[in-house]
Amino acid sequence: MAAPNSSTTQTPLIQTETPPLQQEDVEVNDTQLSKSLDRLETFLRIFGFCQYSFLRFSLSWFCFLLLCVALPLFIIQLSYCSNCEKYEVKNFELEILISQSLVAAISLLCVSHNLRKYGVRKFLFVDGQHGHLAEFRREYIQKIHGFFKLLGVWILPCFLLKAAREVIHIVYAHQSWWQSVGIVVALLVSWTYSTIIYLSGSLLFHLVCNLQVIHFENYGKLLERDLDVSVYIEEHVRLKHHLSKISHRFRIYLLLEFLVVTATQFMSLLETTGNYGIINFINGGDFAVACIVELVGMVICLHAAAKISHRAQGLGSVASRWHASITCSSNGASQLGINSNVGSLEAANPSSSIPISYSESDLESGDYVPMATNTQLASYMTMYHKRQAFVTYLQSNSGGATIFGWTIDRALINTIFFIELTVVLFVLGKTITFTTK
Template structure:
């Protein structure tokens, strides 16, 4: 009889399966058609947006490259190399030296003060021109800025790239115009206060000094702004990396993306470390000599004979501040990823623990916890038997949770030991290095004042 009962059961199951109606295949067709129509409708619109963003990016890169070519940074061929350095030697070196020799008088002390100022300003511009032109000649502008198609990867960054490059382009023009107006006001004031024999000669000297000063200041400040632009473009990817922790949940993807970002930071540090170090040394030496000349001068220091000290100091310190601001900002952003990852790890861990608690509570885990706490105190058989029906998490679930926890912990430990940032021969440019530079400069100023005034 059990055998015939089982046969009846099997017949009933077969008849039930045969009587089931299969799902109509055409029901999915309208959804597929509508989705395909929507994709076909939106795909040309997205392609148009991508083409427009790429066109805007190409246009702003072309404008930036034209400006850098005008400032003699582009030296891709022998002819452009010769033309760039010839223009620099004529406008940046020969013109001011000839003007100072012609315009030399005992009243305004131009030759005694301004030769050193012109020498250091020209040296700073030469350092900027050498370092930046070498990198641009070696990598090209798009690879140098990490905005080529292999580095950009996603067209969603193109709008941010255009915004940052346009802002840097306007910043260069603003600083160059400010230097031009500042130097023009200083030279016109001096020309109106100093009596000279020939007016045309004075105007020619004034124009030579203004053009030369604006040219060398534009070169040095453009190099600083270009470094700031490179760091600002990487900040876009660091901001997106912070959002990646909210979108993804794969530690391997996080590590691969962070390795790529850290590789870019190491490339930036390698390309700019000589420039940053030489710029700091030249500016420090210039300020040292300036302070020594000002404090050691026995006569009356006026706007006529000492005005260029203020102008040169403003330009040099502004360039240093631009570079330090960009380097420290991206270093702090890279170090801040560690805190974001640690918070993400804590939230995911707490959430997983809460989910396990909810899973256990659905099968009576709250009672199980009370019983488990009372086992050590009461060993009655009824308490032990009451635990048999409780649905505790399986070993596979616990192993999966522990494996995910270990992966997240390894990822956080990796970030703690590989934070990254802009480095100069191993020294990370952050707040601690800025404090060290400040106290070094303060010690140098105190030393000069002790030798000249006290």
């Protein structure tokens, strides 16, 4: 693939039709983009994702083990009431803690590894090749702001549900008020920390995919410009290379998260259906909260992967429409009495041909028709075959976000859904039975 040294083709490819911005506007957009990236990096530093040194690495994992494992485990042991079996099931609390800790640890481990290896700009592909292009700066800023908005949209309702469950649980536990307040605050801090770490991993994958979707959507506009076919192929190779990098960096994360989330759903199903005691919102409400949060994270990942896969797969149809439009528009030249084989050449050079209307009765009109030369015909056929080869190339190299070779699109998502549904129905069939005498 051509490196950044191929700027002679890529710079006009992106900026030819973009109206020139004033130098002040360019500097303002660049400053805003830098501020947005700094804000994102500060957020990632606070929650321990930026482990650029051994000290940061140690501090990050110490805080994680303290807040996400040790603190909730201590509170479970402290607040457990052996005489409150109706409202407390200790196994439920421990299993939910294990599930929450696992998904958060996977997110922290995978994201911190990539950030330590590439840095924020290269990790998001907002580097010198893309981030300094004025055409995309505003869209980059919007996507980064969308990261925080989406995080708040999902954290807030889940936090309220978690808080309601903990308050109701404390009311039925009949402990002293100061101890109850301390337990609720500690549990909410621990849950919020682990949930933000988990969802941040999913939203970072969502952000990386959306930033690349900008370029896939812009690719259709490139076809409207009079550029050489080799430039289009080079741009597509670059986009596909970035998509391959995204899939490679997140494949372990997506696979492990999917396995843990699936195991959590089956565990919650088995525990609630196989338990002979009373299951209510007090002792089983954490299952609902944990399942909702984990499913939200997986849905965010699958939605982002499917979106970028469909954008990549849709380029073939866009190129086919572009090729057909150019080829069919050349037939309009036949109405002027010009050979259709040179129509596109005449259309590409409007100054070389003058439209003249002739009546059907003008028998001498053929004397004024410019005849196509062998050079013009060969040039047109060469361009036609180049476009046809380009369309064939796109249709054969659609690509998309993958997990070890499996493209994440609607077909894979439907397959996952029906596999999950089949296993759920099997578990329900083994645990919920009705006998008659």
